[in-house]
Amino acid sequence: MQTNGLTPHTTVQKKTVRMRIAGFSRTSLRWSLRAGMRTLYFRPKTLNEAVLHLATPGIQVLSGGTDFYPALGDSVAQGPLLDVSNLHELRGISEQHDYVRIGGLTTWSDIVRANLPRCFDALKGAAREIGSVQIQNRGTVAGNLCNASPAADGVPPLLALDAEVELTSQAGTRRMPVSEFIVGNRKTRRRPDELLTAIWVPRALDPAASCFLKLGARRYLVISISMVAAVVLVERGRVSAARVAVGSCSAVARRLTDLERDLIGAVAKLGLGASVTPAHVAVLSPIDDVRATAEYRLDASLTLTRRALDMCVEAH
Numbered sequence: 056m057q058t059n060g061l062t063p064h065t066t067v068q069k070k071t072v073r074m075r076i077a078g079f080s081r082t083s084l085r086w087s088l089r090a091g092m093r094t095l096y097f098r099p100k101t102l103n104e105a106v107l108h109l110a111t112p113g114i115q116v117l118s119g120g121t122d123f124y125p126a127l128g129d130s131v132a133q134g135p136l137l138d139v140s141n142l143h144e145l146r147g148i149s150e151q152h153d154y155v156r157i158g159g160l161t162t163w164s165d166i167v168r169a170n171l172p173r174c175f176d177a178l179k180g181a182a183r184e185i186g187s188v189q190i191q192n193r194g195t196v197a198g199n200l201c202n203a204s205p206a207a208d209g210v211p212p213l214l215a216l217d218a219e220v221e222l223t224s225q226a227g228t229r230r231m232p233v234s235e236f237i238v239g240n241r242k243t244r245r246r247p248d249e250l251l252t253a254i255w256v257p258r259a260l261d262p263a264a265s266c267f268l269k270l271g272a273r274r275y276l277v278i279s280i281s282m283v284a285a286v287v288l289v290e291r292g293r294v295s296a297a298r299v300a301v302g303s304c305s306a307v308a309r310r311l312t313d314l315e316r317d318l319i320g321a322v323a324k325l326g327l328g329a330s331v332t333p334a335h336v337a338v339l340s341p342i343d344d345v346r347a348t349a350e351y352r353l354d355a356s357l358t359l360t361r362r363a364l365d366m367c368v369e370a371h
């Protein structure tokens with residue numbers, strides 16, 4: 056058998072084959088013999104090793120597994136799997152001069168516990184809304200972005216923070232805004248040979264107030280009907296910068312850029328939300344589905360946006 060042009064030598068031990076791969080210290084590969092299929096499973100300890108495995112044709116990345124496994128339904132994983140959960144170098148948050156860097160394997164619980172600038176309150180709010188504590192303990196920021204669900208709670212706050220993703224392959228590292236990374240329902244610009252290794256958030260809005268509001272059919276463990284992340288910076292009593300992003304109301308979460316522009320210079324007092332008009336949310340393109348009608352989603356987005364702005368102003 057050949058992997059990435061590297062020929063492992065194998066010792067069969069029950070259903071597990073342990074292999075030594077040239078250039079790797081030691082790698083454990085397992086053949087899962089389920090339903091007559093063979094799944095090659097890699098769990099490297101270093102990023103260098105991981106990106107080498109990404110050259111394996113058809114390989115799929117597995118992180119916390121909280122989107123990956125439910126998506127399989129009753130079937131089992133097919134094809135080679137790259138389990139990145141042992142790449143501890145990709146987990147954690149560091150504050151740098153111009154950016155806050157969030158490692159791709161940072162979990163939602165890590166985000167909740169982290170001491171972060173005020174403008175991250177919306178991201179923290181989203182983290183607390185993701186599934187349950189058990190899901191937050193396993194689910195990662197990278198998994199949420201790469202899965203690219205229109206209802207991914209992490210996306211609107213990261214859009215509102217002007218965040219960028221860092222993608223790493225054997226060829227090196229590239230960065231692009233989250234707004235360019237997610238291009239459709241479950242579609243991203245990640246190449247098959249790339250891992251999402253970090254999220255970079257510029258620190259220009261550090262002191263801004265921010266909040267996240269999510270509407271679902273019940274309080275917990277809920278897929279949203281609409282969600283809004285707002286980041287508002289106030290200087291000398293007026294709005295000097297505003298970012299508003301809405302999720303679950305279009306194939307990809309969207310920034311309300313006309314609203315952001317109209318808010319600049321507005322007096323930052325309670326009632327600011329009333330300046331949001333239906334025209335500001337008309338850029339959204341919600342669908343009718345089992346959770347809500349498109350009309351209801353638009354109306355909910357308008358109300359959530361108004362409330363989110365007032366909450367930001369109150370927090371200043």
Ligand SMILES: Cc1cc2nc3c(=O)[nH]c(=O)nc-3n(C[C@H](O)[C@H](O)[C@H](O)COP(=O)(O)OP(=O)(O)OC[C@H]3O[C@@H](n4cnc5c(N)ncnc54)[C@H](O)[C@@H]3O)c2cc1C
Nearest residue numbers: 116118119120121122123186194195198199201207208251
């Ligand atoms: C019960 C339940 C409730 C949930 N509730 C919510 C919710 O309220 N809000 C919400 O937004 N989500 C929710 N989720 C979805 C999920 O928990 C999150 O999207 C989570 O952040 C996914 O992260 P993960 O590490 O588990 O991803 P995984 O399941 O491991 O992977 C998801 C996708 O991303 C890819 N991937 C993962 N990591 C990388 C990487 N570093 N580089 C490249 N590709 C990668 C995988 O190949 C896969 O396609 C829920 C899930 C469950 C099971």
